Amino acid sequence: MSPRKGQRMSPRKVGAVYLLALAVVAAVLTLTGEREERHGRRCTAPGAVLLPDREVPATDLSARKLRCANLEGATLDGVVSEADLRESNLHRVRFEGAGLSNVDLSGADLTEAEGRRAVLDGVRLTGADLRDAQLSGAAFTDVGLDGARLHGADLRDATFRRSDLRKADLRGADLRGAELTDSDLRGARLDGARLDDVTYVDVLCPNGKKSVAGAC
Template structure:
């Protein structure tokens, strides 16, 4: 059975795709988290913003605890390279645990895993199967962003014919995903991975595809006119019949790519490349 990745790549074993057991406001119903300490936001580290910790928790059906006696979960802020001294709240939580209460202590990494969208939620938002799906997706992304991406892993997702023109899709792995006839005009796809993905007939006109990996992807009849492909990888990609007119491919890697029948009028090709 094909496997997919967990919501955030933290080294966990991917789980097999299955029917959702609870999505969005249902998913964390009954969860009450007590936060303690001074949390620091960082684009370089695995740290959380208040918007992710609190607003996202509420949107997913959970609540923020005010007192240790009400909490089902506890997350304490920890500073790197600083000796940890338990806060009063954490001491109270430890006392509850010692008495046998079912309270779970989470690291910020585990909290992130809990609060980021699941595969099923991501698919529903990006396919427009929920109200304001793209807007909700973008809001979720704005609450968790690091320089290395690290948002969700979506290999094999089916976004056939999806309208993604307003979606924030940078730095997401889409290996073996289905994007045939999807609308991606003008979208910034920086550092995305489309290895072995199906992009037949997809519209990427004017898209920004810096460092995107299209290795062995199927891009037959794709609309790529005017798109920018600086550092993009097309090794083994099938671009037969694709519209690449005016596209910037001068720093792309096209080794082994199939370009028969592709429209290349005005396209900037890598130095030394021969037009088919």
């Protein structure tokens, strides 16, 4: 029973309420800390290169076999080409305005990556995890995104040319103003995606049909 008006709580009850309040605060702080300390998926392959939270010039990655590398939080500069970065950890990697050419990122973790206005040419992202990635204004040409997870990604004004998005998970993604040309969307999931002003030219739509008059 709650105390009557004017009736004071006993010291024992006051103590219990105080402990409960402390427990709630501790739980909130714990959850907040877990969010702040969230890391990407790490590959435990022996000998994997470890370059987290560093500025990494393109020359350090180009034409190298770096499968399972840890580049979490790193900043990539220049144009990375001919690199094998399959299953690597690129959580929160920054490559804004940078370029990726013929790079294999199949199965890689690029969650929360920041690649606004990046240029991707001949990149393989099959089965890669790009949830919540910031890729507005990025240009994708001959890119394999089949089976990729793009849930919640920001793809505003992005361009896709001759790219494979079959069975890609685009639920909740922001594709406003995006342009897709000669690309394959068969089986892609677009539930809750923002599709205002998206244009489709010679695209195979999620239902398997060809785009008509710029629409799917």
